[in-house]
Amino acid sequence: MKRKPSLEATAAWIRLMRIQSRVLDAVEQDLKRAGFPPLAWYDALAELSRSPTGEMRPVELEKQMLIPQYSTSRLIDRLVDEGLAARRECKMDKRGLFVEITAAGRELHKKMGCAYSTAIEKHVGSKLSDADAAKLCGLLDRLGCACQEAAPTVTSPAARDAAPAR
Amino acid sequence: MKRKPSLEATAAWIRLMRIQSRVLDAVEQDLKRAGFPPLAWYDALAELSRSPTGEMRPVELEKQMLIPQYSTSRLIDRLVDEGLAARRECKMDKRGLFVEITAAGRELHKKMGCAYSTAIEKHVGSKLSDADAAKLCGLLDRLGCACQEAAPTVTSPAARDAAPAR
DNA sequence: TCAAGATTGATGCAGCTGCATCAAGTGGGC
DNA sequence: GCCCACTTGATGCAGCTGCATCAATCTTGA
Numbered sequence: 329m330k331r332k333p334s335l336e337a338t339a340a341w342i343r344l345m346r347i348q349s350r351v352l353d354a355v356e357q358d359l360k361r362a363g364f365p366p367l368a369w370y371d372a373l374a375e376l377s378r379s380p381t382g383e384m385r386p387v388e389l390e391k392q393m394l395i396p397q398y399s400t401s402r403l404i405d406r407l408v409d410e411g412l413a414a415r416r417e418c419k420m421d422k423r424g425l426f427v428e429i430t431a432a433g434r435e436l437h438k439k440m441g442c443a444y445s446t447a448i449e450k451h452v453g454s455k456l457s458d459a460d461a462a463k464l465c466g467l468l469d470r471l472g473c474a475c476q477e478a479a480p481t482v483t484s485p486a487a488r489d490a491a492p493a494r
Numbered sequence: 495m496k497r498k499p500s501l502e503a504t505a506a507w508i509r510l511m512r513i514q515s516r517v518l519d520a521v522e523q524d525l526k527r528a529g530f531p532p533l534a535w536y537d538a539l540a541e542l543s544r545s546p547t548g549e550m551r552p553v554e555l556e557k558q559m560l561i562p563q564y565s566t567s568r569l570i571d572r573l574v575d576e577g578l579a580a581r582r583e584c585k586m587d588k589r590g591l592f593v594e595i596t597a598a599g600r601e602l603h604k605k606m607g608c609a610y611s612t613a614i615e616k617h618v619g620s621k622l623s624d625a626d627a628a629k630l631c632g633l634l635d636r637l638g639c640a641c642q643e644a645a646p647t648v649t650s651p652a653a654r655d656a657a658p659a660r
Numbered sequence: 661t662c663a664a665g666a667t668t669g670a671t672g673c674a675g676c677t678g679c680a681t682c683a684a685g686t687g688g689g690c
Numbered sequence: 691g692c693c694c695a696c697t698t699g700a701t702g703c704a705g706c707t708g709c710a711t712c713a714a715t716c717t718t719g720a
């Protein structure tokens with residue numbers, strides 16, 4: 329065994345795990361109580377509606393959302409089952425397909441967006457000044473394997489819709 | 495709909511979700527690769543071995559670990575199946591029972607503890623100075639529903655074993 | 661004393677995750 | 691053209707989670 333973490337590092341680890349799960353839970357509960365589906369659905373709809381054509385390849389979605397391939401596949405199943413998205417054939421590559429957001433999908437995305445924003449404000453925004461939120465971001469970013477971050481966007485328009493990876 | 499979160503708050507939310515899952519994943523993978531069971535098992539064993547008698551009521555365990563009742567019940571099932579803990583009858587309250595850690599359980603707890611510490615140091619400690627880790631703690635604590643925190647311990651001995659709630 | 665309500669722990673069910681694997685299709689080297 | 695490696699997406703299986711509910715026991719209060 330190698331080095332041991334300091335008390336501070338251990339405390340940070342514990343907080344990171346506990347607080348995240350508490351905050352996530354609080355937000356998810358708020359949405360669920362309002363009759364909305366899980367956050368992952370929102371994230372997928374957000375990605376799809378961000379696309380100019382309203383459609384994407386599952387591979388693309390997978391990369392954006394940072395979730396495994398099978399997870400994407402099943403998420404799409406559920407969205408399709410609920411009429412929020414549709415699978416379209418992909419003529420360029422017959423292995424693949426396109427997922428297209430439906431009108432119902434766009435509507436849900438919009439409504440959920442409101443509730444989601446409200447929940448974030450309630451459980452995060454209201455507890456931290458903007459300066460502190462920025463500090464928190466900076467510290468958390470240091471923990472990310474900055475390597476595969478890529479993070480090309482986030483620069484301008486509407487702060488890129490919230491999209492946790494789970 | 496009420497107030498909207500600031501860009502900073504939204505960014506903090508996204509980071510909190512993404513980085514946590516990334517770091518947790520990294521730590522869990524390290525442990526899994528070393529042949530260890532999930533972290534929740536460690537947490538439970540840690541609670542049990544912290545008890546002077548090596549045994550606890552499930553209700554107690556549940557409160558310490560901040561996981562739902564049924565989850566505790568099944569976690570105990572698995573620990574018992576693997577010979578890491580045993581159920582003992584509780585004479586004072588016939589509804590209840592005691593869960594006792596076994597010798598095998600203590601041994602696993604010890605071995606896992608080493609690997610766990612190493613992983614925390616690798617994925618958290620090594621990326622943050624102690625001062626920054628402390629800052630991070632402070633910021634995260636502000637997000638906790640400080641209400642139900644209780645947090646009576648953590649004061650002295652071995653920094654209380656790490657115990658995320660999931 | 662005894663009935664109503666609370667507490668403790670277990671469990672059936674549905675849904676989600678991760679893992680391994682599969683079939684279909686593509687593309688590059690020869 | 692043909693073969694082999696790779697990519698794309700789906701799926702069977704096992705395990706875990708959350709929800710609802712259950713049986714057993716304890717506690718309270720009339």
